[in-house]
Amino acid sequence: METIKNYFFSDMGVMLGRSMRHIFRSLDTIITVTIMPIAMMLLFVYVLGGAIQTGTSNYVDYLLPGILLIAIANSVGYTSYRLFTDVQRGIFERFNSMPIARSAALWGHVLTSLVSNAISLVVIILVALLMGFRSPAGILSWLAVAGILALFSLTLTWIAAIAGLSAKSVDGAGVIAYPIHFLPLISSAFVPTRTMPSGVRAFAEYQPVTPIVETIRALLSNQPVGNEIWIALAWCVGISCIAYIFAMRVYKKRG
Amino acid sequence: MQNNSIQVKGLQKSYKQLNVLKGVDFEVEKGSIFALLGSNGSGKTTIVKILTTLLKQDSGTAVVNGLDVLAKPANVRQSISLTGQFAAVDEILTGRENLIMIARLRHLSNPRQVADDLLNRFGLTDAAHRRASTYSGGMRRRLDIAMSLAGRSPIIFLDEPTTGLDPEARIEVWKMVRELATNGTTVFLTTQYLDEAEQLADQIAILHEGRIIVSGTLADLKKLFPPAQVEYIEKQPTLEDIFLAIIGKKEKN
Structure with a gap:
């Protein structure tokens, strides 16, 4: 048993190399996870942005956190899809009958x-810099932002894993992406919540994306993060743990 | 060591109400080709899954390479290789990348060399750098079996290796299976084709309604029937004979 444990990281490295190849060879994936969020950012800043009053001088500064979360939400549908095809094609069976x-x-x-996600987020941030995004944040704040984004992608990935492993069809595997897409739209990601009608506003303020967006925005603009960061972390860690437990359960049943 | 690669006793498995295996017993000799025959849904794949540690039996014992599958699944996995019912190759990777990946996962010292040797042996060198999604059914199966051979496991499981293949590809697979056994590998094969078992197997077991109803060598099985009568029948070539003859001629030219 000892010898098998020792290989965990190298085995995982092989798996990582394999699915990164899948991504780089799929134009469709690259378009959805990187080009689409950039297009959305261009649309919001240069078409709609002029009419949106956020109270910040530069709309792209306000918008960027939301765009980053949208990019993550776009990408997890593919994780679901890749897991689904591995189950369907018997590739997991092959791996599970091997000494790994x-x-x-x-x-x-x-x-x-x-x-x-890390790669596509860096590309998106570079484009935002070209569009005039500026941040006074120091290295620690950036690290905190990176940490929150990583935790957010982990959370969504585990949810996507449940869908991918238990889906009966390709469409079923991908469908998880849709409700996740809507959360950033009904939050403070694009416009401040105060303009929304009270019911929508209540939903927007108490759903997980808003505190995450607010925390990232505060960190990037060197404002105090207050309680938002703890609410954001609580949401992410809580949902992650539950999704992880269910995903592992489905995975063991399938393997 | 013991002479048997696989020993199965009183194996039972049900899925909810469905009683698939009702007490299966058999033994597979080391270095032999063992064919498990049965119609679709007879439980052949369930047996393969139990022996390859993918599924746990409800009762009974299964010992593979001297190791109990329930007690030592990790060690069992080190001595086996599985080629499942559907060619489990990564379609987005090239043939060579597929083989290198498996060689790495088996922690072999020179994955690239192993991959190139296998590509050569299975006649896939020309297609090495093409994505597996562009392969024909026969090539895909060849790659699939080649992937199972990386690491030289002493026992190989082939679950319906020729289902869905054209006659030529089928004969190729048979040739590979024979080569494996000559080199001392134990081959556990499931099939629904009687002629496949007849062509290949040293031992044959027939699984029917959850039990092994007969097992033995082909000669043993033939003894169960009355002695052959000599009759003279005009033998028409089958379409398969004609097909293979024409293809063979073309290749010679």
Whole structure:
């Protein structure tokens, strides 16, 4: 048993290399996770932005956190899809009958989601800089932002894993992306919540995306984060843990 | 060591109400080709899954390479290789990348060399750098089996290796299976084609309604029937004979 544990990280490395190749060879994935959020950012800043009053001088500064979360939400549908095809094609069966750590295959997909999100987020931030995004935040604040974004992608990835592993069809595997897409739209990601009618506003203020967006925005503009960061963390950690437990349960049943 | 690669006793498995295996017993000799025959849904794949540690039996014991599948699944996995019912290759990777991936996961010292040797042996060198999604059914199956051979496991499981293949590809697979057994590998094969078992297997077991109803060598099984009568029948070539003859001629030219 010892020898098998020792290989966990190298096995996971092989899995990561494999699914990163899948991403780089799929134009469709690259368009959805990077080009689409950038297009949305251009649309909001240069078409709608002039009419949106946020109280900040630069709308792209206000918008960027939401765009980053949208990019993450876009990408998890693909994690779901990749897991689904591995189950369908019998690739997990092949891996599970080999002397490798049982969860390496699943963690490989999760890690792929984190790494590919990191790459697309960096590209999006670079484009935002070209569009005039500026931040006074120091290195610690940036690290905190990176940490929250990583935690957010982990949370969504585990939810996507449940869908991918238990879906009966490709469409079923991808459908998880839709409700997740809506959360950033009904939050303070694009416009301040105070302009919304009271029912919508209540939903927007008490759903997980708003505190995450507010925390990232505060960190990037060097404002105090207050309680928002704890609410954001509580949401992410809580949902992550529950989703992880269910995903592992489904994975063991399937393997 | 023991002479049997696989020993199965009183194996039972049900899925909810469905009683798939009702007490299966058999043994597979080391270095032999064992064919498990049965119609669709007879439980062949369930047996393969139990022996390859993918599924746990309800009762009974299964010992693979001297190791109990329930007690030592990790060690069992080190001595086996599985080629499942559907060619489990990564379609987005090239043939060579697929083999390198498996060689890495088996922690072999020189994955690239292993991959190139296998590509050569399975006649896939020309297609090495093409994505597996562009392969024909026969090529995909060859790649699939090649992936199972990386790491030289002493026992290989082939679950319906020729289902869905054209006659030529089928004969190729048979050739590979024979080669494996000559080199001392134990081959556990499931099939629904009687001629496949007849062509390949040293031992044959027939699974029917959850039990092994007969097992033994082909000669043993033939003894169960009355001695052959000599009759003279005009033998028409089958379409398969004609097909193979024409293809063979073309290749010679």
